[in-house]
Amino acid sequence: MNQNWTTETLFEALKDSDYCKAGQITIDLHHGSEQVIHIEAHDHGDLHMQMLASGGEVHVSTVLCHAEQVRDRATFNDACLRLNTLYPLSSFGLSKVDGEDVYTVFGQLSARAPLANVIEEIHTLGHNAVQAAGELHPHLH
Amino acid sequence: MAIIEKLLTMVRGTATEAGQAIVDKNALVILDQEIRDADAELVKSREALTRLMAERNLANSKLEAKNGKLAEYSDYIQQLLNKGDQALALDVAGKVAAMENDIADDKKLIAGMDTNVSKLQESVRQAQSTIDHLKRQVDTVKATASVQRAQESIAARSSGSNARLRTAMDSLDRIKEQQDLKDAQLSAARELEGQSDDSDLAKRLEAAGVKPGATAAQDVLARFQQKPSG
DSSP states (O other): OOOOHHHHHHHHHHHHHHHHHHHEEEEEEEEESSEEEEEEEGGGGEEEEEEEEETEEEEEEEEEEEEGGGSSSHHHHHHHHHHHSSSSSSSSEEETTTTEEEEEEEEEEETTTTHHHHHHHHHHHHHHHHHHHHGGGBBBB | OHHHHHHHHHHTTTHHHHHHHHHHHHHHHHHHHHHHHHHHHHHHHHHHHHHHHHHHHHHHHHHHHHHHHEEEEHHHHHHHHHHHHHHHHHHHHHHHHHHHHHHHHHHHHHHHHHHHHHHOOOHHHHHHHHHHHHHHHHHHHHHHHHHHHHHHHHHTTTSSSOOOOHHHHHHHHHHHHHHHHHHHHHHHHHHHHHSSSSSHHHHHHHHOOSSOOOOOOOHHHHHHHOOOOO
């Protein structure tokens, strides 16, 4: 793959992949103000992820939890940063969705990465997010 | 100022509600400006480099011409000495001396130009790398903003009474439920297996003395009853 992925070429490639055909994920291309691939990861409790290609980068993200579910934000942030170092390929983030803070787990890779790497990223993100949910669950209300 | 400091300065004091959108929007504005600056820097460095390299090549061809002249005049000195024309040879030698000094100056000048060429090449390389990094950062900020908007639209679509954006915590619950269900199915299956097992029936058959080879209490009693007494 010498050309950069676009969200659309990535969607088509994923749709044709064994990973998708075997039913490990269901994907859906959404056309809003920009195209986004919605992923439902059946190996990981039907976890929802959003994925897109932006210039030189492929970005895939999932929502870990809503900040308002968290009992003590400082403790939770600390735990997230510590866990961050333990998970391969994924990072923890904090962003605002509809004016509300949400914790995210996301992965970034080069838009020139081969499809196998993209799939590995998705699969690892699903695994990491559910693992992190298990680790961080006691910190929620 | 580092980009992150600029961002923090801009965001400081803004309402947290809109904070994230401002971060993203300003990040893009700031990054775009940084890219334009770096691009302008790159164009300037490239122009300067081209000009300097042209000047250097010009100076070098002048030097080569001077070297040719020097060889020519050195040759004259030898010829004049061979002819015994000491006076004219001395005049020519004076010219050669001046030429040698001139050439030495030119060489110094060219060496200085070479140093500047490599400095400029380095700054062009750095400017290019800065632009690449900034563009990558723009891609990241744009991707993050797009994903956020996508998540917002999902949240908006599912905004029923209790419907919310599905999180990894929900998936964890789902996995636990699935596991619980599987466990329940498994233990139900085991129980069923225990019931359908022949062992229970076999025990009752044995107790009733029907099962071949088994002796029932009734049979034993019957044996005693049939024995002639006394």
